Amino acid sequence: MNPTEVGQTPLEALQATVLLLLAQAESFLATFLRPWNFYQIGIALGLFLLAHLLKMALAPRMRDWMRARDGWPTWRMRILIVIHRRLRMIFFVALILLVVAVMRQVTWPSRSYLLGIIAQLATAWLVIALVTRLIGNPTLRIFVRYGAWAWVTVSIVGLTEQARGLLESMGFELGGTYLSVWLLLQAIVLLVALVALARFLAGAGAASIRRNETMSPSMQVLAVKFLQVLLYGAAFFLALKLVGVDLTGLAVLSGAIGVGLGFGLQKVVSNLVSGVIILLDKSIKPGDVISIGETFGWINALGARYVSITTRDGKEFLIPNEDLITGQVVNWSHSNDFVRLDIYFGTAYENDPHEVRRVAIAAAGSVPRVLSDRPPVCHIVGFGDSSVDYILRFWITDPSGGLTNIRGNVYLALWDAFKEHDIHIPFPQREVRLLNETLPPVSEA
Template sequence: MNQDLIPSSLADLYDTMVAGFTVQFENLAELVVTPGWRQYQLVIILGLWALAVVLKLTTQTRWDAWARARIGWPKWRLRTLIQLKQRLTLVYFVLISWALYTVMQQITWPSRSYIIGVVATLAAAWLAIALVARLVRNRTLRRIFKWAMWVYATLIALNLTDDVAGFLDGVAISIGDLHISALGILKAILLIGVLLTLARIGTRAAERGLQNNDDITPSMQVLLSKGIQVLLYGAVFLAAIRTLGFDLTGIALLSGAIGVGIGFGLQKVVSNLISGIIILMDRSIKPGDVISLGDTFGWINALGARYVSVVTRDGREYLIPNEDLITNQVVNWSHSDRFVRLDLEFGTSYDDDPHKVRATAKDTVKTVPRVLSGSGHEPVCHITGFGDSSVDYLLRFWISDPTKGLTNIRGNVYLALWDAFKDQGISIPFPQREVRLLSDDAAAQQVAKE
């Protein structure tokens, strides 16, 4: 390579890039103003766009009807179809412009279809970028990705990539052997964005595959999915460091010192992370279990790296740190099985036959929905004592769906007992107090006695 062509300073590099842009835009302007096939190509491009608009107007109804019939398609394919329908004019323009460009390259001079080829390339690039950008969920990142890729595609089509790359590579800082340039940063950002998108897609695909595998317990599914997520995102982090030019061996000592400092400051976070791993490994709780922790009663919605999501019957979602589930007493209503026994206390009058009361209570509770009455889960009713104004009983029964609530099933059983006791003539006593009004003489005698 001729050393005279290498810019000696950033100013020379900037001047070289500006000169390259100027030459390209002068060529483009010359193509537009010079009579002949160059202007004919612009007219052809406008005609192709008009034809694409006409095709969209005439075929959009048919495409809508065909799309509605794709009921069994996967969601990702339906989303892609919707994106194509929203850009139907651009799709038609890409197809007919490329078809015309290919034909003209074969039957006439290549220069007579140069502009058509450039525009067809840009249109195809814009369509592809718009479809691929849908993989980026964050709106801000999606817009940045779109504009960056559109600029890059435009530079490729206009053959300006070398000039721009040389300018960006010249904008750099050097610290010892470390050389960081604007071009390197842009390449790192692009690579990180692509790798993060692929990592997210891979993580979700792995989660779906694990969830569809019935041979793996829910706790192991969460543990494996978290492990895959850590591996993929860790690989992205290492790739980003290497892309920027950092030597991992050189920063090992510094990262160790920083890690010790962070460890002291993030003891709770690390404790929750370790507790989450222990919970997943010993399978003490899993998604769907019904637990009680203090005043919180609900079912586990999700197991996170730092907390467990517990949803109560009133719709509240509690984020309980994993450490609390390790150090505190937790009642897991569905640890080994989903059968839960409930106890109800009630009392009847001393005038009622206890044998009749017990039989009525057991027969009544069997009629309540959600109450089990099979082998090993038969309701029972016992006398627990003789109270001041009633004979006290304890009714025990089983349910298998605690996630549907406990208070509501208790209320339904109490209501069924009320109706059954009314029909059988069984009374439910309550404390009664007698108020006596004394005459004046009697009141005086009472005071004298005191």
């Protein structure tokens, strides 16, 4: 309710609500200061002390019993842990509900009225504490738990209308629209609920999309991102619509914000657009092995702003999408997984080149990752100063397994094979001749 609609300013409405609450508090205190109310408070404190003693006595035994439950499912153990942490409150709720039930049978209802309220509050708080454990996000869990506790407490003590009036009286004017605290709280609660629903639907939809084997990995990522944007955007605008916010002014505001983003966040927008282009043209996809500049590794994930690349040494590089669009990228597994590697070596002139080529090809073919259906080849590429130079070429299909290690394995195979067949790898040799063998005399100082 907008206070201006009933002829009151927000300040006047706030003052009227506060005076009403003070009058009700005074009436409550006058009723509360009676002997049997103190008896009920004493009974509640005694029950809480008894619940604490029961918890102190039974909690260690329950902990030992839980430790002995080897092989139980994880979800069952988590439930037991939650119950173990709330033993005191569980005992208190059970005891006070039992006491209230007995007192209502043997005495007047007024003698257990306050205990009934305490029992309702304790039960509601316990249920909320247990249910909110299902929320995975710690921040959201705390927000929902304390918000639910506050609302349930106000409802049980019968101050719902007064609390609503107080929250409606506090607010501010924005563009001719009165935004009260009550309206903002409604918007926040609806937004949190709808975002949680959108998150659940997005997770279920993403799992279904990833199971679709007819879609390429890049199209799967694009479909998941589009579904997330659609669901979260719908949740946001639906929450605003449900609380009565005029979306016409929001559309104008979003247009102005869009113009500002176009000038101030050009790089961010460029990376977002580049990410969509990468997903559409399928130039790279999760699992591809790429090289960009000095970075070599495989793509771990495609993000809206960057691409995550994991290298062989465990480093994770976040490359902006714009760099992948405008720069030169080597994709080792773009159209197929076949990768050809070249290594160079040289042997002595006294070794037979035909024998060297045969031994080198056999040595490379003995390495496990080298393909046999595309056999290695070896060619002479030149006659050097100290050696006959060769190039050895071979193919692999798993570049994500590393390139340096397979080259090293092939070099080791060549070393062992050359040792076995008495093939020598020469070192550079130089011959120095003195044209004038007569040395000038050395002057003595």
